[in-house]
Amino acid sequence: MNVSFNKRDPVYVQVIRHFKEQIATGVFEPGQEIPSRRELANRLKINPNTAQRAYKKMEEAGLITTERNLPSKITRDEHVLKSVRKELIMEAVNDFVYSVRSINVPVDEVLELVKEKYDDKSDGKEVKDD
Template sequence: MPEEFDASKPIYMQLAERINKRIIRNELKSGEKLPSVREMAVQSGVNPNTVQRTYSELERMGIVETRRGQGTFVTENKEVIKRIRERLKEEMMSEFVRNMKELGFTLDEIIAFLKDRRQKGEGI
């Protein structure tokens, strides 16, 4: 089933972010082979050229490596994966705090809310 994409951001970047998140969640493990360009295109409902651009961008970033005749694999470099995780955390937390501040919440209120949710065992 084709995936949904945000029209305001290039599809190849959205695919790259989705792959990064799967790596962080350990759904894609170090050294694991990614689907072929054609398979990923069919799964995502996008043009194979878009997937190729996604894989090229991920390779440029050191997140995946292409082995001639074998395919594209998730890096085995734990430091690269750690950097991805930290970057995504920073981006998501910054956006969360920015959104909450736009709604008028102070940083102390945000922290109190998170602590309260944690004490209640609500997934935080």
């Protein structure tokens, strides 16, 4: 488990985001056991209280379930799983739209460029200049 922490957001929020990304991409499957709080803290080199807080928030959001002394697991609730994916997509779209709108690019031009880039089979990191 590899997480690059930024200095901007609280660590527990970044841990939750990492879990959401892993769920959305299928790395974590519904019903899959996840590391214990202590194990997660050791793996990520974070405070155990931070790991506990992240797990508590994920339980409250329905992302994970914990029964008694059994290991925590990724939810099997399809509604929650779909909402995680949609949330991440909407965050990316909102950030993108905000950036593009700030430089006054017409929506038709944006849509064409997005379609071209989306259909591009390369890694998508290089910027094409016409």
